Amino acid sequence: MTFDNERHAQWLIGQMQKGSISRREFLGRAGALGIAATLGTSMIESALAATPKKGGHMRLAMGHGATTDTQDPAIIENGLQWVVAYAVANTLTELAPNGDLLPALATEWSASPDAKVWTFKLRKGVEFHNGKTMTADDVIASMNHHRGEDTKSVGKPILAPVTDIRADGPDTVVFELSGGNADFPFSFNEATFGIYPAKDGKIDWQAGGSGGYIIKNNDPGVRVDFERNPNYWKDGAAHADSVELLSIIDSTARNNALLTGAVDAIDQVDLKTVALMSRNPAIVVEEGVGPLHYVMPMQIDVAPFDNLHLRKALKHAIDREEMVKKILNGHGRVGNDNPIGPSYRYFAADLEQTTYDPDKAKFHMQKSGLGDITLDLSASDAAFSGALDAAQLFSASAKNTGININVVREPNDGYWSNVWLKKPWCTSYWGGYATEDTMFTTGYAPGAAWNETRWKDEKFNSLLVSARAELDAEKRKTMYHDMQRMLRDDGGVIVPMFANGVSARNKKIAHGDISWGRAFDGRRIMERWWMV
DSSP states (O other): OOHHHHHHHHHHHHHHHHTSSOHHHHHHHHHHTTOHHHHOHHHHHHHHHTSOOOOOEEEEEESOOOTTOOOOTTOOOSHHHHHHHHHHOOOSEEEOTTSOEEESSEEEEEEOTTSOEEEEEEOTTOBOTTSOBOOHHHHHHHHHTTOSSSOOOTTHHHHTTEEEEEESSTTEEEEEESSOOTTHHHHTTSGGGOOOOEETTEEOGGGOOSOSEEEEEEETTTEEEEEEOTTOOOTTOOOSSEEEEEEOOSHHHHHHHHHTTSOSEESSOOGGGHHHHHTOTTEEEEEEOOSOEEEEEBOTTSTTTTOHHHHHHHHHSOOHHHHHHHTSTTSEEEOOSSSOOTTSTTOOTTSOOOOOOHHHHHHHHHHHTOOSOEEEEEEOTTTSTTHHHHHHHHHHHHHTTTOEEEEEEOOSTTHHHHTTTTSSBBOEEEOOOSSHHHHHHHHHSTTOTTOTTOOOOHHHHHHHHHHHHOOOHHHHHHHHHHHHHHHHHHOSEEEEEEEOEEEEEETTEEOSSOOOSSHHHHTTHHHHOEEO
8 A cells, every 4th residue: 555545545534433424435435546455354344343333223231120120310220220311311411431521411511619609501402302492491300300308319419519500591500509519510420310301390201301212112120122313412423223222130141142142232241251252253342440349238227237346347357359359250359348449530549458357357246245146148140240159258258257147149130129228238339430529429428319338427428528629639639538448447338349341242333432430331332332
């Protein structure tokens, strides 16, 4: 290939990938200019695969979902619900794969100097699935769905500091906060805060939002079928004509669905099969580091978990290294009994690691005064792949310290509605959030719907409020480090491991840069991936 031909070829590839010319036009020009042959088949195939293509039917399978699933944005409890929520509704802001905050339904935002007043300018001409054009009233109703004493929304603690939401014209929304929040716009990337059309002052979430897909069939806990929204406002997104989203909790069945060609992509690859699957020429296994972590939360206001020495004993009775090796097959790292991992800005890397120490476990167990008791640990692979095995490993390592743990095998279906937040000790997981504030506020603030451990500490909450308003990065870092230390030492959460995200796809499906903030491209797979 001559230098001029090579430059022209690269220019053509760039134009196609930017969407300036179509795939057909790319092939036509390459052929007409006589450079198709010199480009080479592999380069052409690579260029075509990396360029979004409209059309086709996308089939996805997830290790999430339950018969109790709902589309109510206030009650999103598992990853499949997140994928559905992002498919049918848009958020004010959106996280790019590299973690940058991008405009979505809000085109721009600004804050007062103390970060107490935030103004969002809305995108004009956005149409909901029901034909209504979005205005500030829809945004206000969508936010108010998560506010007030009666709501049980997971988003309630995020919006608790909001004292007023008002429209400043049809395309501007103003939020007033009781205290500053330097990361406030990041909150609106969450699927919980999808925007839906207002109806009589409340949102009509059953009608769908303004997202790239419309639900055509919904069988909770089994499958959801979608068709592309023909009036979608966002260019270069939601590429497939239709999507089939399946709930397959069993990891072996999910792997087999991909291997047999029943689906095009799966999340939560069975880590024991990663090496074998990677050798399959028809399959692409992908892995990345994010905030995903697996937990065993204890409700600390329920005996015997209200005993601090018992909690300390259990934290020294678990062999984290063994779990990373046997449950994650090395695809992750040990946790330190708080939810902030290396992917966060203010991760406390210098925080001393709590280790498996039978002597310390015995010491704290003796100090607890509880004597010879048996603790029930409810577990199910609905929590995370390998959760039952992890619970059994914990039981075995604890037995060596004199602590008896009875693993209660819970059904997969209904786990999130019947066990999680109901039983005093269970297995769970967190996909994590974009900021420390959102993670702590959602999972550890007093009264938060998802406060699994019922953690309520006056000093911790004071730091949470202060750090949220602090604009000095070094001061914020100190506060967040203190909060991580408090949870490690006194909290009711055991975080044995942070897991890498591992997904797999066949070569019929493709994507650009991936976000590992959550599985399946930050849960936005339906909008970002395409069929080759």
